[in-house]
Amino acid sequence: MHLNHYLDHMFNAESVAVIGASNVLGKWGFGIISLLLRNGGRKVYPVNRKGGDVLGAKAYRSLGEVPGPVDVAVIVTAVKDTPAAMEDCVRKGVKFAIVISGGFSEASEEGARVEREVVKIARQGGIRFVGPNCMGHFDTYTDFFTIPFKNPVRKGPVSIITQSGNSGIAVFAQGWDMGLGFSKYINSGNEADIHFEDYLEYLGQDENTGVILGYVEGFREGKRFLELAGDITKRKPVVIFKAGRTEEGARAAQSHSAALSGSDAVSNAAFRQTGVIRVQKIGDLVDTALALVSQPLPRGRRVGVISMGGGLGVISTDALRKLGLEMARLSPETIEKLNSVMSERWSHGNPVDPGGDPIIYPCIWPLLEDENVDAVMVVGGVGMVGGLTALMPIPDLLKDDYARFMEKSEREMLADLERMMDMMKRHRKPVIAASMVSGSVVKSRVYEKLESNYLLPYPGPERAAKALSRLVEYSEYLGIARGK
Amino acid sequence: MHLNHYLDHMFNAESVAVIGASNVLGKWGFGIISLLLRNGGRKVYPVNRKGGDVLGAKAYRSLGEVPGPVDVAVIVTAVKDTPAAMEDCVRKGVKFAIVISGGFSEASEEGARVEREVVKIARQGGIRFVGPNCMGHFDTYTDFFTIPFKNPVRKGPVSIITQSGNSGIAVFAQGWDMGLGFSKYINSGNEADIHFEDYLEYLGQDENTGVILGYVEGFREGKRFLELAGDITKRKPVVIFKAGRTEEGARAAQSHSAALSGSDAVSNAAFRQTGVIRVQKIGDLVDTALALVSQPLPRGRRVGVISMGGGLGVISTDALRKLGLEMARLSPETIEKLNSVMSERWSHGNPVDPGGDPIIYPCIWPLLEDENVDAVMVVGGVGMVGGLTALMPIPDLLKDDYARFMEKSEREMLADLERMMDMMKRHRKPVIAASMVSGSVVKSRVYEKLESNYLLPYPGPERAAKALSRLVEYSEYLGIARGK
Numbered sequence: 001m002h003l004n005h006y007l008d009h010m011f012n013a014e015s016v017a018v019i020g021a022s023n024v025l026g027k028w029g030f031g032i033i034s035l036l037l038r039n040g041g042r043k044v045y046p047v048n049r050k051g052g053d054v055l056g057a058k059a060y061r062s063l064g065e066v067p068g069p070v071d072v073a074v075i076v077t078a079v080k081d082t083p084a085a086m087e088d089c090v091r092k093g094v095k096f097a098i099v100i101s102g103g104f105s106e107a108s109e110e111g112a113r114v115e116r117e118v119v120k121i122a123r124q125g126g127i128r129f130v131g132p133n134c135m136g137h138f139d140t141y142t143d144f145f146t147i148p149f150k151n152p153v154r155k156g157p158v159s160i161i162t163q164s165g166n167s168g169i170a171v172f173a174q175g176w177d178m179g180l181g182f183s184k185y186i187n188s189g190n191e192a193d194i195h196f197e198d199y200l201e202y203l204g205q206d207e208n209t210g211v212i213l214g215y216v217e218g219f220r221e222g223k224r225f226l227e228l229a230g231d232i233t234k235r236k237p238v239v240i241f242k243a244g245r246t247e248e249g250a251r252a253a254q255s256h257s258a259a260l261s262g263s264d265a266v267s268n269a270a271f272r273q274t275g276v277i278r279v280q281k282i283g284d285l286v287d288t289a290l291a292l293v294s295q296p297l298p299r300g301r302r303v304g305v306i307s308m309g310g311g312l313g314v315i316s317t318d319a320l321r322k323l324g325l326e327m328a329r330l331s332p333e334t335i336e337k338l339n340s341v342m343s344e345r346w347s348h349g350n351p352v353d354p355g356g357d358p359i360i361y362p363c364i365w366p367l368l369e370d371e372n373v374d375a376v377m378v379v380g381g382v383g384m385v386g387g388l389t390a391l392m393p394i395p396d397l398l399k400d401d402y403a404r405f406m407e408k409s410e411r412e413m414l415a416d417l418e419r420m421m422d423m424m425k426r427h428r429k430p431v432i433a434a435s436m437v438s439g440s441v442v443k444s445r446v447y448e449k450l451e452s453n454y455l456l457p458y459p460g461p462e463r464a465a466k467a468l469s470r471l472v473e474y475s476e477y478l479g480i481a482r483g484k
Numbered sequence: 485m486h487l488n489h490y491l492d493h494m495f496n497a498e499s500v501a502v503i504g505a506s507n508v509l510g511k512w513g514f515g516i517i518s519l520l521l522r523n524g525g526r527k528v529y530p531v532n533r534k535g536g537d538v539l540g541a542k543a544y545r546s547l548g549e550v551p552g553p554v555d556v557a558v559i560v561t562a563v564k565d566t567p568a569a570m571e572d573c574v575r576k577g578v579k580f581a582i583v584i585s586g587g588f589s590e591a592s593e594e595g596a597r598v599e600r601e602v603v604k605i606a607r608q609g610g611i612r613f614v615g616p617n618c619m620g621h622f623d624t625y626t627d628f629f630t631i632p633f634k635n636p637v638r639k640g641p642v643s644i645i646t647q648s649g650n651s652g653i654a655v656f657a658q659g660w661d662m663g664l665g666f667s668k669y670i671n672s673g674n675e676a677d678i679h680f681e682d683y684l685e686y687l688g689q690d691e692n693t694g695v696i697l698g699y700v701e702g703f704r705e706g707k708r709f710l711e712l713a714g715d716i717t718k719r720k721p722v723v724i725f726k727a728g729r730t731e732e733g734a735r736a737a738q739s740h741s742a743a744l745s746g747s748d749a750v751s752n753a754a755f756r757q758t759g760v761i762r763v764q765k766i767g768d769l770v771d772t773a774l775a776l777v778s779q780p781l782p783r784g785r786r787v788g789v790i791s792m793g794g795g796l797g798v799i800s801t802d803a804l805r806k807l808g809l810e811m812a813r814l815s816p817e818t819i820e821k822l823n824s825v826m827s828e829r830w831s832h833g834n835p836v837d838p839g840g841d842p843i844i845y846p847c848i849w850p851l852l853e854d855e856n857v858d859a860v861m862v863v864g865g866v867g868m869v870g871g872l873t874a875l876m877p878i879p880d881l882l883k884d885d886y887a888r889f890m891e892k893s894e895r896e897m898l899a900d901l902e903r904m905m906d907m908m909k910r911h912r913k914p915v916i917a918a919s920m921v922s923g924s925v926v927k928s929r930v931y932e933k934l935e936s937n938y939l940l941p942y943p944g945p946e947r948a949a950k951a952l953s954r955l956v957e958y959s960e961y962l963g964i965a966r967g968k
Contacts, residue, residue, distance in 0.1 A: 164795020170920035249802035256794025310740025311648020436654035
């Protein structure tokens with residue numbers, strides 16, 4: 001049976017048993033069963049040697065007692081009990097296991113011995129498994145969650161393979177704040193059976209996955225990774241954060257996931273050749289994915305900046321230049337068009353600064369129409385979301401005026417936003433926004449529309465510029481953008 | 485009269501007039517008068533040539549009509565009307581003006597001419613002024629706000645001098661999210677009269693200011709800045725973000741604040757010699773200030789890391805090493821102590837990873853007691869705030885158990901936090917926390933206590949490590965920490 005068939009079970013199980021399900025708050029076996037009982041529509045069987053019930057559901061003393069078939073078993077037992085649990089799975093005819101338990105090769109020699117034993121039992125019994133020492137997985141399309149606790153997560157096109165459970169959770173937790181949506185999450189753990197590369201191959205073919213993110217400490221099949229990645233990046237982007245970049249970090253990685261990190265420079269070169277987008281932080285995974293799912297790939301490096309105030313223009317220029325992007329030279333026609341919408345105080349060049357007036361969208365059209373501009377970055381107090389007015393205290397006697405003003409302004413902004421998205425598609429130019437005061441963004445209908453189109457502003461021009469530079473990098477790799 | 489006396493007026497005015505106060509939503513003259521009428525307890529006089537009333541307060545047709553004395557005038561008129569407004573101030577005996585209006589030397593030759601005229605009128609009339617082309621100022625201690633709109637701001641020890649209004653606003657907006665408190669904000673604008681250096685000298689002596697932050701595009705009195713800074717940094721930290729670092733950024737800065745940026749490398753060297761902490765982003769100003777107001781200065785670069793999960797340990801190690809900090813070698817006694825609080829699965833070294841158990845505070849005590857450790861960094865799902873349990877779905881039948889569990893856990897954590905703050909003081913070691921899932925931090929009493937002590941976790945180990953490295957840098961400058 002092909003591995004992909006096993007992995008279909010992993011994401012599509014109709015029945016699942018949790019060996020080590022628990023009523024004790026704070027235990028991993030509690031969090032997992034609790035999530036499973038609340039999500040999905042599949043059969044869920046708690047297995048606990050004491051029997052009784054778990055969270056109101058009948059608990060079975062052993063897997064053998066479970067009445068129906070079991071597609072997937074989640075194993076949360078102590079290390080020493082894991083070989084027996086895997087044997088139970090073989091006897092029961094389980095096809096796929098998720099071994100959460102820790103204390104294996106990452107912890108000690110004895111742990112490594114038990115891990116080898118578990119692999120042997122699984123191989124002989126025809127079972128494939130994730131882990132051990134992992135924090136499970138999820139699939140938002142089948143509503144199947146085997147992680148022990150979770151932040152809220154939105155359904156969407158981004159999938160994550162991670163060698164660190166917490167780092168993966170951080171990706172979708174931070175993704176939530178940025179409005180990003182996820183399809184699948186896999187914490188590969190010690191990769192005793194299935195490797196990072198296997199999941200990558202699967203997601204490369206998965207139609208619910210549009211962007212693949214990876215947190216990696218080291219590859220068990222480096223050559224295969226590069227071959228796979230080189231193939232997949234032609235169809236969908238692969239973004240990797242490889243940790244263990246310093247000598248000490250690599251040492252810490254080795255004792256964590258037992259993965260050899262190798263030279264950082266070598267990884268860099270290899271990634272670049274295969275079109276993998278390499279990033280340096282958890283947050284960069286999120287920021288890059290957000291740009292990839294919402295923006296057209298630009299045809300060059302020339303950026304037009306619209307900044308609310310000159311200071312933000314200076315900061316944005318620095319940020320873009322440091323990343324090797326270029327400040328577009330606006331054509332005389334563009335200057336003319338901008339003259340017609342702003343007062344004389346505007347900066348008359350790139351960055352475009354309206355000089356105190358709260359003008360945003362009308363500055364975007366001329367830049368998108370300018371052949372000298374490949375991408376637009378909008379940096380302002382509240383991004384493209386509201387206006388200065390949202391931050392002003394409104395006296396009671398003007399409340400009605402204010403409500404009318406805001407309603408009109410919202411209606412106009414929604415129409416402008418629609419127009420912007422049309423123009424982005426037509427001209428194939430990204431429009432990346434940054435906000436300096438994210439905390440106070442008004443949750444208006446404009447905000448909702450930005451969010452549902454993955455267009456929420458980045459917190460700060462540096463993050464926006466970095467995301468844009470990744471788009472350019474990928475676009476150049478694919479031959480859509482001219483190279484440097 | 486010494487400039488400081490004028491600046492006392494700026495922060496302590498008993499009466500203020502707004503020339504150009506307006507009822508029109510969205511106008512700067514609207515936002516400013518609206519804030520002034522709601523804050524403080526001082527006399528506020530709207531001046532509008534049409535008379536009538538502004539936001540329910542009687543409006544005067546000219547400054548001359550205002551019945552009582554006026555300490556400070558805020559000028560929001562059009563460029564061409566500004567000389568006349570300044571003349572009115574002279575006639576009225578106003579001591580200090582805040583010129584918000586833009587369109588002066590930053591915009592055109594004609595604007596520069598008018599700016600010189602305004603300076604001349606003010607000089608001859610004995611008036612000092614901020615701006616023009618600025619976004620006002622505030623003082624949370626006197627509750628005096630002349631900015632045209634604002635995010636919420638907390639009273640505290642940090643003051644900001646900024647050559648960009650929006651960048652300064654971003655500092656206290658982002659500071660709000662991080663729990664930071666502010667004393668004074670000054671947007672110096674074009675600095676036609678008072679210079680950045682003047683405000684710096686004032687804040688150096690201001691007892692409500694414990695940390696001085698600056699956003700700078702260029703210095704008008706570079707030599708004086710260095711002399712002042714060298715003197716002040718012996719008493720209180722000065723943190724500067726200098727924008728215009730790239731050639732194109734410097735060009736944008738010149739057209740924004742008409743400031744010459746000079747060489748970036750030269751600034752760097754000069755800053756270092758005078759003990760100025762130089763940062764590279766708006767967010768770094770906030771992060772550095774937060775560490776400076778809450779943490780003891782460390783006596784060296786050796787960091788002990790506690791990480792929830794191995795992956796975060798790897799990321800943290802990379803982040804610290806890249807900044808030149810060192811991974812502390814834990815003493816055998818510390819390893820013993822840690823053995824006694826954690827299961828065998830713990831990492832048995834630095835970074836300290838409990839291996840799946842939600843243990844945080846008990847790992848901190850041994851590190852603070854270890855002579856090989858100069859500082860502690862705690863990186864986890866929810867920082868030092870809650871535990872995994874906060875993210876677990878709780879079934880109804882366990883709600884009571886859960887409430888008891890959380891209540892007990894909160895009580896313990898509050899006691900632990902108290903103990904940690906005591907130990908930080910006693911051992912003079914910082915404890916910097918980072919959270920990977922800031923959005924979901926539970927707003928508990930623990931959170932409130934962390935917040936009121938400026939101890940909220942940084943979003944991500946990179947930001948925590950950077951803040952820590954600034955503490956080390958400043959500590960080395962003061963001779964408290966051993967150098968590299």
